[in-house]
Every structure is written in C-alpha cells, then in structure tokens.
Amino acid sequence: MNLFTELRALVIESLTAMVSEGALPEGLDFANVAVEPPRDAAHGDMATNAAMVLAKPAKLKPRDIADALAAKLAADPRVQSAEVAGPGFLNLRLTAPVWQNIVGAALNEGVAFGTSKMGQGVKINVEYVSANPTGPLHVGHTRGAVFGDALSSLLAYAGYDVTREYYINDGGAQVDVLARSVYLRYLEAHGEAVEFPDGTYPGEYLIEVGEALARTYGDRYVNQPEDAWLEEFREFATAAMMDLIREDLAALGVSMDVFYSEKSLYGTGQIEKALDRLSAAGLIYEGVLEPPKGKTPEDWEPREQTLFKSTEHGDDVDRPVKKSDGSWTYFAPDIAYHYDKIDRGFDQLIDVFGADHGGYVKRMKAAVSALSNGRVPLDVKLTQLVRLFKNGEPFKMSKRAGNFVTLRDVVDQVGSDVTRFVMLTRKNDAPLDFDFDKVLEQSKDNPVFYVQYAHARVCSVLRKAAEAGIKADDTTLAAADLSKLDHEAELAVARKLAEWPRLVEIAARTHEPHRVAFYLYELASDFHGLWNRGNELPELRFLQEGDIATSQAKIALARAVAVVISAGLGILGVTPVEEMR
Template sequence: MSTLYARFAADLDAILDGLVAAGTLPADLDRRAITVEPPRDPSHGDMATNAAMVLSKAAKMPPRALAEALLPGLTALDQVAEASIAGPGFLNVRLVDDAWRGELARIADLGDDYGRSTLGGGKRVNVEYVSANPTGPMHMGHCRGAVVGDALAGLLAFAGYDVTREYYINDAGGQVDVLARSAHMRYREALGEAIEIPEGLYPGGYLVPVGQALAAEFGDTYVGKPESEWLALFRTKAVDAMMVMIRADLALLGIHHDIFSSEAALQKAGTVDAAIDRLRADGLIYEGTLEAPKGETPDDWEPVDLTLFRASQFGDDQDRPVKKSNGSYTYFGADLAYHAEKAARADRLIDIWGADHAGTVKRIQAAVKALTGGTVPFDVKLVQMVRLLRGGEPVKMSKRSGSFVTLADVVEEVGKDVVRFTMLTRKADAQMDFDFAKVVEASKDNPVFYVQYAHARGKSLHRRAVEAGIDLPAADLALLDAEELVLVKLAAQFPRIVEAAAIAGEPHRIAFYLYDLAATFHALWNRGNDDPGRRFLIADRPDLTAARLALSDAIGQIIRNGLALMGVAAAEEMH
C-alpha cells in the first residue's frame, strides 16, 4: 500500500503522461529531478512540486506556461482541495482533510512497514564500518563510526537495498607484530615471570587473559625462544582473541557484521598481486620515484625507486606507492586490492572512516575507479571523534585499556540505546561532545529522553483509558481538529525522510525528524493543561478519545519505526 507522497508523485507522473499523449510535452523528458515535498511555508499548502521548473527547458516551454498546463490535472484529483502557481512556476497543492485521515489509517495498517521503500531496487550495497585494528578492545573513538555505519546499513536495507555489513581486519601490518610481542610479555607473566611492559608495546590489562590462555596451551615452550619461533603463532592467537573481544564489544551496541575480511588472508590468497597485475596490464603501474615533499625538504630525504599506481589519472593529487622499496606491500597497496575484491560483489561501496583518514580518501577512490572502470560508485563517510565529558569536565582514561575509555564502560553506564541515539544527534562530520550527565538528563534539551518520552506518553494512554473505564468505540477520524491534522501531516513525511536520508547516506536525519515529531506531539499534549476538552483522554467523550488515541498510536508507530532504523528500542514507560 503506497503512502500519500508516493501516490501524489504517481498522480503527477500520470498527468505528465497525459500531456505527452496530448502532444503538449515531448515523450523523452527526464523526470528524475522532479520533487514532491512540503512547501517551506505551510501557509502555501500541503505539498509543492518543482515539475514545471525542471522540465521547462527540455520541454521548450516557459515554466509558468507548463505549470498552467499541469494545473487542471492537479485540481481534478480527488485528494486535492486546491492547487495554485507560485512565483515563476512552482505548484502548491492543498489536500482535503480526508487525505490526511486516510494516511493515519494507512500508518496503522502498515505498522512496522510504514516508510519501507523500494527505492534501492535490490541493488547490492557494501557498507564497511568500524574496521578497528585488532589490537585491543573497542573505545569511544570507534563508537561513533560503528553506530553511524550500522544505522546507515539499516536505513539502506529499509529503503530497499541489499545490504552487506562488513568489517576489515587489519591483521597484516606492523601493529599486529606489536600485539604479538605484547601478548608474549603477558604469556611470560602468566608463567610467573615479573615483567615490565616496555615503551612501544601495548600495556593494557586486556592482554592478561590472552597471556594466561597462551600459557595454558603451550606451557613454557616459547619462553626464551627467538622471536622467529613464536611471532607468527602468537600473532594469530592474539588477533583471534582480540576479534572475539571486539565482536563482544560491538554486540553490546547491537552491532553484528555479515562479513569479516582478513587483510592477511587476502595477501596469502594472492588477491593483492592480482589487483596490481590488473592495473599493470592497463598501464597504470610503473616503477619510479615520488616527488620530494612540499615545503622544506628533510635532510634525510632521498629519492627511492618504488612501485607506483597512477592515481593522479583518477583525481588524486599524486601517484601512490603500492609496494615499498623492500618489496612488501604498502597499506594502500593492500587496501586497493581489498576494495577491488569488495567491488566484485557489490553495486556500490560505502566506507565509514574516522576524520583522521581524510587524506587517504582520494587515493582509494582513484583505485576503485581504475579497477572498476568507474562502474561501482564508492563513497567515504568521515566521522569526527567524540569528546567524553562528565558534567562538562573531560573524562579520565580507563585503567583496563591503558590509554582510553572503553566502549563497554560507556554502554554499561548509560545503556546501548542512549549511546546509539546520541551518536546520531549530529552530522557525522561535525564535532561531538558526549557528556555522561547530559545524555541521561530528563529534559527537552536531551533528544534521547524527549523522543522516548513521547513514545512512553502515548503508550500510557491505553493503560489510563482502561483504568478510567472508558469503553472505546471504533475511531472516527473525522473528529480530529486542524491542530491534530498538523501532526498527521508531519507523521506522513516519514517515508520521504527515509528515502532522502538513504539517498544522502545520512542516518542522523532520522533522529532530527523524530525530535521534531516528538516536539509537535508534546505541544499537542500540553494544550490539555489549560483546556481539559483538548486532552487525549476525556471520560465522557469516548468517541473523541478513540480518535485521539488512534492519532497517538500512529505517532508511536512512526517513533518505533524511526528508532528501529537507529538500532534503538522504544521505551514503553519512563522511570
């Protein structure tokens, strides 16, 4: 069952088809830029379309003349009360009240599926997010990207895409050798040796149980032995243990990936060599030297022969090395091959990266463009770090981690839903403060509370109706007044908000919308403070009560649907 905005867009399309059939418009007009949305000023109507503006040039008609051609078809629609032309050719439409009442019933009928879209058409989208180095527990630096990525994946799936959630394990670089050496220290400690973690290794207590497990499995076999005998083994064991920990940390946020791809496994399978060979065959790999660094050249800089990718041909600032002078892969070389492998099984790639990786965006985009011939779009969403505060003061570091606040500590204190919602209350690329005191505050200034309170308020109405002994008839939605229909009009925007957020790749739009919806609901609720006749529950007006409960239920349904996209459970009651 289509929603109101979708039906109006379909009606508009049919009117355009009629003008084509009549010879008023050419048949090959590109209609993709046509929008149907609420006008900025509600006094102008309920819906506005730019159809005449965007089609006029190709139709070789003045925008206003095209708008005048569309006007009779619009006014003839059953759901349209009036239509008018504004400015150079915008069309404003006011709908009959029954159109909004019908949408309220549609929300109830569709329930959890209200807002679900076929926009994606089943296209395969790979969303890679988190991908933290497997060297320790998750910390709050990872949290925001994890939530943004997971919410985006959920949003895209709801909008009709076939989504794969992926985690890339960076288990082939120098950091995992450091992890292995750190685990070996804890292994010796578990066997009774007094140790002191040297600078450059990971000091966190999270490696203590890893060392104990290694001691239980191998005894003193690798005590005093050269690194060559145990490094590879300890690296594998430690990475496996860290990934168990990371998966558990992510599960605390309700995050579960479909695929975990290993950098080491890709290299072992020859994937990196295959990707580089493909580029070489296309003349995009060569042996050469990089330009000297811009500005003052360091004293120790000297040109070195490297294997380079012609990234500059695909929008990057310069060519990039895929192999080091010693023949090993650069991080970019391995990453290039990984993205080639992903592109082979997806129609679109999206990566969620920390803002500190902004400098590498162009080179990976260049690589994907070269390897796919530009057929697989690749987008990177940059996420800014989160500053942790408590009552406005910076939070001290975690003893367990050795240097940072763990995600598990934060979730344990304030809960999964508060963390997830808060991470989506600002654009991903905007700075964020996470204040432990503010995120649990019961006030309008706390979006988490304000939206949850709206849902809980609505849920309380049915309990209170039973307690008051109100015998509710079938809801007569004709009893809803103009102010109540304003709330319906806002609720009816949810499907278009979902599609717009999916197209932009911005799940925070759902949080913003829910806050506006909650604010409008609370305002409607509060009018009963001064006028008992405007309360949701009126004991001697069961008919009006039933209509207002139907409205409240619909708002609750929208809030639940929106929160579900954010990975947040709706509160049944507030304590």
C-alpha cells in the first residue's frame, strides 16, 4: 500500500477531469506531476507540484490551476484540507482514518508491506566484492560486500529479478604471485628457511595452504624450477583462497548466486567474440595513443596497439584492448565478461567497485553501451574507504593477513549484524569511520542499537500483553478499532510508517540502500519518542488497564512499527532482536 502513489493517482484523476471540463487544455503531459512529503512538515502531510509543472504548457497561472485542483481534491473523503501556498504549490492534509488504516495495512501485509512491483521482473545483475583470490577479504571488501548484498535485497524487494555475482579475477599476474608465495610456504613446511621478497604475500593465512601442498605432493617440488610447479600451485592456491573467501562471505551473511571465473574467458573464444562485436560496429582500430597526462616525450614510447573507440560512447580517451606484443590488456577480458552478461539476458547491470576503480567507470560504461547498442544500462557504484578506530586510535593491522585488517577481524569483534548496519550508515561514495567502541554503545548515537532497541521494545509490549491475557496476534490487531489511535503523537508514527513503501521505491530507483538505514533510524526515533511520551501521559501507554479494545489498537501501532523495522533490517541483512541484553 503506497499512499503517495494513491494520492498521486487522485491528483492525476482530478487533472484529467479538469481537462474534460475545459479548465485545462488537452494534450498535457502529467509525467512530472509528483506527490511527496512537504519540505516543512508544518505545511501538511503531502504536497504536489502539479500546478507548477503544468502552468507553462497550459499557458495558465500556477495559482489558478492550484485553486481549481484544490477544490477537486478537497472533495475526496481522504483529504481533510487542500491549501495553495506561494506561487502555486498545493499542500494536503489527510484525515486521521487514512493514517489509522496504514497500521492495519502493515499488519495485514506483514513484511510484504512496502514491497513493490516497480521492477516488474526486470533482470538485474549485481556484481560485487570480486576481490582478487589472493587472500582473505579485507575491510574495504567488507563495505562493498555489505553494500552490494543490501542493494540486491532492496532491488528484489522492489520487484526486480536479481542475480548476485562474484567475478573471480583468476586470469592475471596476481595469481602467479600467489602461487610463488604459496611455494615459499610449501618450502617452509619442509623445514626450509624462506624470505618473502617484495611483491609476494607474506600473510600467515598461506601457512595452511603450504602445509596442505606438502601433504599432497610431498617433497616432489622442493628446489624444482618454477615451470615445474607454477600451474599446479596456482590452481591449488586459487581454490584454497576462494574457499577462504566463501567462508568470509558466509560469516557476513552474504551468499552469491554465481561465481564467474575470469580464466574461463581465455582460450575459449569469448574475448574474441566480444571484440568482433565491437569491430563489426567500427569501434576497433589500430592506432597510437597520446601520452598519458604527466608523461614527457623522453619517458613515453609510442606503440601501435589495438584500440577500442570508447570515446564514441562517452569515454575521455580510446582504450587499448591488445598490447603491441599481441597479448590482451586487462580491459579485454572485462569487456568479454560484460558481453557475456548481456548475452545471458540481463536488462540492467550494476558493478560495485572500490574507490580505487574510479578511473575505470567511463571505459566500462562505454563498453557496455557499445556491446548492447545502448540497450543495457550499467551503473557503477564506488564504495569509499573505511577508517577503523579502537580506543580512539587507528586499528592495528592483522598479523594473519600480513598487511591489512580482514573482514573476519571486524566481524569477530562486533558481529555480522552490527558490521552490516554500520557499513550502511553512510552513502557508498562517502568515507566511513568505523569505531569499534562506538558501534557497541547502547545509546541513541549508535543507530544499530537504537533501531534494534525499538524492535525489542515492541516485543516486550507483546510479552506484557500476553501476560495480561490480551490477544495480540497480527490478525486480531489488524481488526482492532484503530480509530482509538487519535493522539497526534500516535498519528505521527503512522505517518512515518506510510513513508516506507515510497522510500523503498526511491532507494531502489537510485540504487541507495543506505536510505533504508536512515529511514529505520527515523522510525525508531519516532517510536521511542512515543514510548517516552507514555511516561508522561498515561493515555499514550500501549497497555491501558481495564480497556482491552484501546490496548489492542495501541499495540497494533507498536506491532506495525516492528513489522516495518523487521522488513527494513531484512533488506540490510540484519536480524531483528526480541530482547536487548
């Protein structure tokens, strides 16, 4: 039940009637007519821009349109008043039963309250994490994993057909470095003293892999040349690292639908197929690029390369896809990978990259645009850095990882639920400070606690209702006399509940799951405010002694809050708690 959609339909219906009556000219486009909360809540419950956006094409004064529209809207039983403000904005106040009915709708629909058909089954591929399989996930990957997973859940909640995907970067030089690093641990497992040169991975997480190799191969490869063991060790180590990464993701509550190997693109004709598609469109040529910015003629050697004319699809410069020695650039398999996504029938693509991939956005968008003839949009979301603090000081590096703080370090300290919620308390492209002490505080300043506490408070109300012999299942509560919710503080909470379906659609449309976390904090704040008012005004308490009907109405409001909090936390991948300890 999206009340804003319903009221917009009423506005469009009224405008259509005005056209029929000759008050508005025919042929007007109502697409930009919106109904949304006013900037100042004191102005009303909802506002519409209809008069403002239609005045110019209708060749009428905005206020004249607004006055006529206000008269029509005021005739609807849901509308208490329709007032024209300023040059032609129209503010609406709705009757109390509208808000009371929202409570009933939330209880009848349960966690489906707020779901949307906006997506209409559109197939979306969300690729996220996609870390190199060279070690455990670090805290930067954690933010990308949480963001991508919450975005996927949000889109599914809004009616999209979502595939969660991890792209395994197992085709580049980094997996050779992994194999060499593991070989050193393999020698170490045979009692040899080793040193890790610069560029290798010295983390303790490879000790077990080296020992496993020693058990598998014995001393067969001790002091053997690299070409004797590199390929086997690379395969063994990559598989071990992906097992580790899957375990890390599971600890965070992340489950992928698809793990796609970059290596599978090589030697299978996939890269050639994608580049042939671009070539057929006249977008592949042999040429020499200009020197990169900052390079001088002395240190720049121009070489003829195979180039993708990405500038024709919005990029700043054309991009090489094949080096002068005939080998592929790192961009070529990425083009092929995205072409495969298009071939698999996805209608939209979303890539979640770390902040260090900012320079990669335009070229990847250009490739997808060219490969799909502009049919398939690609949205690239960059997740900014996470700064970790403990006891007011930067958090120390992980010994196990060797040079970074791992996902497990964070989850082991505070748990998956706290980690996930806190990672979504900032927009993805804004830096995030993660303070291990603050995220465990039991205060209003800690959003995850504040939201969980609101849900736990509702659960305590339900327990007390049961102790008092008051029937309080959702069916009973939905059928309660909700007209008893007549205090402004109660109606304010109901108004916030009514925003949930609209919020879901906005967050899904903009690909911004942090909006869900922000909304939940606001809803929790309104609920806690109502709870505290009950300490001062007995008539606002959820249990009214000797008055079962009124108690059930008030409990219904509390339970509706819990329903929405549970749905929102479900999108974020956080478990609602029933009791705070």
